[in-house]
Structures are given as C-alpha cells and as structure tokens.
Amino acid sequence: xxxxxxxxxxxxxxxxxxxxxxxxxxxxxxxxxxxxxxxxxxxxxxxxxxxxxxxxxxxxxxxxxxxxxxxxxxxxxxxxxxxxxxxxxxxxxxxxxxxxxxxxxxxxxxxxxxxxxxxxxxxxxxxxxxxxxxxxxxxxxxxxxxxxxxxxxxxx
Numbered sequence: 228x229x230x231x232x233x234x235x236x237x238x239x240x241x242x243x244x245x246x247x248x249x250x251x252x253x254x255x256x257x258x259x260x261x262x263x264x265x266x267x268x269x270x271x272x273x274x275x276x277x278x279x280x281x282x283x284x285x286x287x288x289x290x291x292x293x294x295x296x297x298x299x300x301x302x303x304x305x306x307x308x309x310x311x312x313x314x315x316x317x318x319x320x321x322x323x324x325x326x327x328x329x330x331x332x333x334x335x336x337x338x339x340x341x342x343x344x345x346x347x348x349x350x351x352x353x354x355x356x357x358x359x360x361x362x363x364x365x366x367x368x369x370x371x372x373x374x375x376x377x378x379x380x381x382x383x
Contacts, residue, residue, distance in 0.1 A: 261292075269296045273307050274326040304331050315340050329363070336362050 264270075274281060278301070285297040300322075302310065308331045314320045315338070325335075335341045345361035357364040 265294050269298055271321055271323045272297060272299045273322045274299060274301060275303055304328050308334060332363055
C-alpha cells in the first residue's frame with residue numbers, strides 16, 4: 228500500500244506543479260488520491276529552491292488543497308541525492324516530492340529510487356521535454372523571459 232500511496236502522491240504533485248507551472252485549467256484529481264492526501268495531511272518536498280520560491284509554488288497548491296500542509300527540506304543537489312539515498316537504504320523513505328537536476332534524477336533512476344508517473348498534464352509538453360517512461364518532464368522556461376515563453380511549447 229505504501230508504494231501505491233507514493234504513486235498517488237506523485238499525482239498530487241503533478242497538480243501541485245500544474246497549478247503554478249502550466250497554462251490552462253487543472254483537472255481535479257481522483258477521489259482516491261484526494262482521500263489518501265486528506266488522510267496523510269502533508270506533502271514533504273525536498274528541493275534546492277529558496278524558501279521564497281517554495282512558498283510561491285506551495286501557496287496556490289495549498290489554496291486549492293487546504294487540507295494539506297507542504298513541508299520542505301532544502302539542500303543542494305548533492306545533499307538531496309545523499310538524503311534520498313540514505314533514507315532508501317535505511318528503509319525509511321520520507322520524501323514525497325523531490326526537485327533536482329537531471330544528473331541527480333538519472334542517478335536516482337539508476338539506483339531504482341524513482342517511480343514513473345505519467346501525468347495527464349505532460350501532454351502539454353513536446354516529446355523532447357519528457358521521458359517516454361514517465362520519469363521526468365521539464366521545460367527550460369528560465370532561459371527566456373515569461374513574455375517569450377512559447378504558447379505552443381516550441382522555442383524557435
């Protein structure tokens with residue numbers, strides 16, 4: 228059941244990111260996901276983002292899912308990789324959502340510590356911006372101004 232709940236929480240994170248990161252409306256999550264999240268009451272985010280950046284992302288998410296509290300652990304990429312790896316080795320995984328660079332994601336995937344999740348929102352991204360197996364989705368929007376982010380997902 229723990230593994231199934233991890234996958235469900237990844238679905239919540241897709242909504243979490245989507246509330247802020249993607250254009251258009253966010254589809255509601257399934258009753259099973261909402262009930263599981265309501266029972267746990269929190270989402271633990273591991274990230275290298277600043278507190279201000281985490282608050283900017285978590286604010287709209289918590290507004291939509293007011294029964295959830297977003298907790299965070301901040302560290303650099305190496306600290307996040309080490310923390311996730313040590314938790315897994317001890318059998319006491321705590322992280323629900325981790326935000327890190329491609330290299331760390333690759334390392335965690337190689338160690339079997341990532342779960343695949345194909346968000347329905349990933350259809351908004353070009354194939355070159357997502358892993359076919361569902362391990363990651365990305366966009367390099369921070370390389371262009373917000374006004375220049377393409378509406379069709381293509382950077383010319």
